[in-house]
Amino acid sequence: xxxxxxxxxxxxxxxxxxxxxxxxxxxxxxxxxxxxxxxxxxxxxxxxxxxxxxxxxxxxxxxxxxxxxxxxxxxxxxxxxxxxxxxxxxxxxxxxxxxxxxxxxxxxxxxxxxxxxxxxxxxxxxxxxxxxxxxxxxxxxxx
Numbered sequence: 001x002x003x004x005x006x007x008x009x010x011x012x013x014x015x016x017x018x019x020x021x022x023x024x025x026x027x028x029x030x031x032x033x034x035x036x037x038x039x040x041x042x043x044x045x046x047x048x049x050x051x052x053x054x055x056x057x058x059x060x061x062x063x064x065x066x067x068x069x070x071x072x073x074x075x076x077x078x079x080x081x082x083x084x085x086x087x088x089x090x091x092x093x094x095x096x097x098x099x100x101x102x103x104x105x106x107x108x109x110x111x112x113x114x115x116x117x118x119x120x121x122x123x124x125x126x127x128x129x130x131x132x133x134x135x136x137x138x139x140x141x142x143x
Contacts, residue, residue, distance in 0.1 A: 002028030005085035005112075007071065008094070009036045010059050011049045012127045016091075018062065019120035024089035025064035027115060033059050034071045034079050080110050088112045092119045093126055 006024040010017055010033075025031040035056045041048040048055070052070055060068035072078040080088070088105070090096055098114040105112045 001030060002087060003030045003032060003083065003085045004028035004087040004089055005032050005034060005080065005083055006089040006091075007034040007036070007076075008091060009041050009045065009048065009127070010055050011041070012130060013058055013062075014127065014130055016120050016126065018064075020089070020091045020117050021059075021062060021064045023117045024115075027087045027089060030066045031064055032083055032085065033065050033068045034083075035059055035068055036071055037073045039073045040071065077104055077108055080105055080112070081108055084110050085112050088114045090114065090116050092117060 004024050004027045006021060008017070008020070021031065021033065035052060036044075038048055038052045041052075050058075056068050056070055059065055069079070069083075088101060090098065090101075098116055102112065102114045105114075
């Protein structure tokens with residue numbers, strides 16, 4: 001059985017997230033999704049809109065996902081070692097370097113193939129863009 005691991009914040013679920021998870025699921029037999037912890041989100045992106053437990057429950061409910069877990073607050077590779085995926089799927093806008101991840105996984109005894117999933121064809125959804133669009137519309141309607 002080929003276990004695929006995908007990671008992300010999944011703060012405001014949108015069609016880009018679903019596309020990413022569907023494509024990740026096609027890479028193997030089981031898809032385990034690691035949802036970033038609130039502390040990690042704060043460090044990398046700012047305050048999350050939804051708490052980690054809620055984000056994990058939402059992701060876990062999605063059809064392509066076999067299981068959603070919360071990530072580590074200290075070392076992202078702890079979760080990789082615990083889950084032992086054969087494939088790690090990265091989203092098109094995640095800042096991680098594929099080769100670096102593959103090297104570190106192998107160093108820790110988890111040789112995984114790292115695959116970058118492209119954006120949803122014709123649309124590059126991102127939570128930040130959606131929030132910006134909402135704020136713009138709210139600003140325009142307030143005038």
